[in-house]
Amino acid sequence: MTGTIVAAHDLRKRYGDLQAVDGVSFEIAEREVFGILGPNGAGKTTTLEMIEGMRTIDSGAAVVDGIDVSQDPRGVKARIGIQLQASSFFDELNLVELLELFGHLYDRKVDAMGLLADVELTEKARSQVRTLSGGQKQRFSIAAALVNEPRVLFLDEPTTGLDPQARRHLWGLVRQIRDRGHTVILTTHYMEEAEELCDRVAIMDAGRIIALDKPLALIDALLGRGFSKERVERLANLEDVFIDLTGHTLRED
């Protein structure tokens, strides 16, 4: 790990009576895959959106690649890529047109076919987003978030609603992106996903971070407190059976 690329200091956000984010701090190193876990309403998305410059920060500070988000949200947006939860695109444009358009929004000319090849959507280049399957939509959404070669990629629940094959495929894609030198911050509801992908995870509840460490360290700490499962852990689970029977390779639904 090298230097810090994202730093959040005591971030807070209130919506009416609800303290959605209540003093969140963390630092993320370059080329790290950082996961934010937590139940619905824990404040994961709001935390991400404050760092991304998509929401104003009530108090505290977020710095991305040396830029204070509150001071220069556009400067931050120019350096990051954002995949929104359930993001949607203009229906009437095809994938290549959308990627080129998004490139222009960053004052860039993009290699649309190259980006589509990275997410294995070359054959859908002239299709509209609405004709894509759930997994294809998420992959396209990631391609659109990569048009500006971002320093940091934000993925908000990228695998929610995907079948096991599509989810595993997306994990592979996230690793590739990390290997190409991007830092990735993602939120997820799936613990096995966090365990597979994330170098470190923060677990949020009620607007606060209640644990932050490497997945294995968190598990060791739990065991260290004398935790043991009531049932004996099987060596495989139903998902392993499903993947074994239906195959590892991606199927387009």
Add this chain to the structure above:
Amino acid sequence: MRWVVYWSLFVASFKMFVRNRAALFFSLFVPLLIMLIFGVLNFGGTTKISLGLVDQAGNAASHALVSALEANPSFDVTPGDRAGELAELKQGHRDLVLVIPAGYQGPLTSVSSGLVAFSNRSKPEQAQIGGLLLNAVVGQLLAGGGAGSAAPLVAVQPLAGRSLGYIDFLVPGILGLTLMQLGLFSVSFGFVQLKRTGALRRLFATPTSPAYFLAAQVTSRLIIGLAQVVVLLGVGLWFGLHLVGSVPLLLAISLLGSIIFLAIGFSIAGWAKNEDQAAPVANLVSLPMTFLSGVFFSRDAMPAFLRTVTDYLPLTYLNHALRSVINDGVGVGAISGDLLGMAVWAAIAFLVAVRLFKWE
């Protein structure tokens, strides 16, 4: 201002509109269909001969002739003075104008009765049928039913004039209607959809200001509106529209009208959270104007109080300005009242849009 950003969003907005079948259907095909149906069926066209009647005699004989003509179901009689009725004839609002000269004493077989009917040269059928009918009516008043009278009793004298059909009334109305529908519906539906699905939020995730997108949406729709005007005028000409005014002036009026309705559309789109909220409001705005602003039927037939109120509707101004330029070929001066009314509406609608607009 980053022109590349604006231009790529403009092209995208344009493509989005042109590829949206529903938008194309409602904004181009429906007006064409309305024009076709109303044009072919010729609603509003009357089978009666429109007769201007100028009675300069004012005696028993002339009154007998006037009552005979008014009683005749083939004529739609409008009394008036000579200059006024001849002007109406030239404008194409009368088929014939019959002048009963001072000192008229009834039809005579021996010498000319002095009756002259002026006809519109560009309406030869109406002139011919009307002339025959006039002669028949006057003949009835002759002693003996006019049998044996060889010479025509009424001299028909053709004058240069226009032949205004229903299409001439309809086309300006359809232009106004189309510009209103484009502004109101394509914006309130299209934009609200982008808002609801989150496509607009995705734009927020880039460093580009959303104002660029708004500018691209507005300008692309202005261009589409002007293109529609050109297409509809072309179809109108094919249907026999008499376009006497300046086309650049028409386009300028259309642009001003589009700005009003786009601003109203963005007010609705900016306020509404989804299409279900936007639809009733857009209809509430458009429906009264569709029927009260003189799109399909002349506002002359409306009760006076209703006419006074609806005089101030934006579509009334737009339709009146378009109609004056298309039918009468007037210049900016003659429609300055309409243009002022439209400018006031544009300013009001713009301010409302700015106040109500929310991105999310």
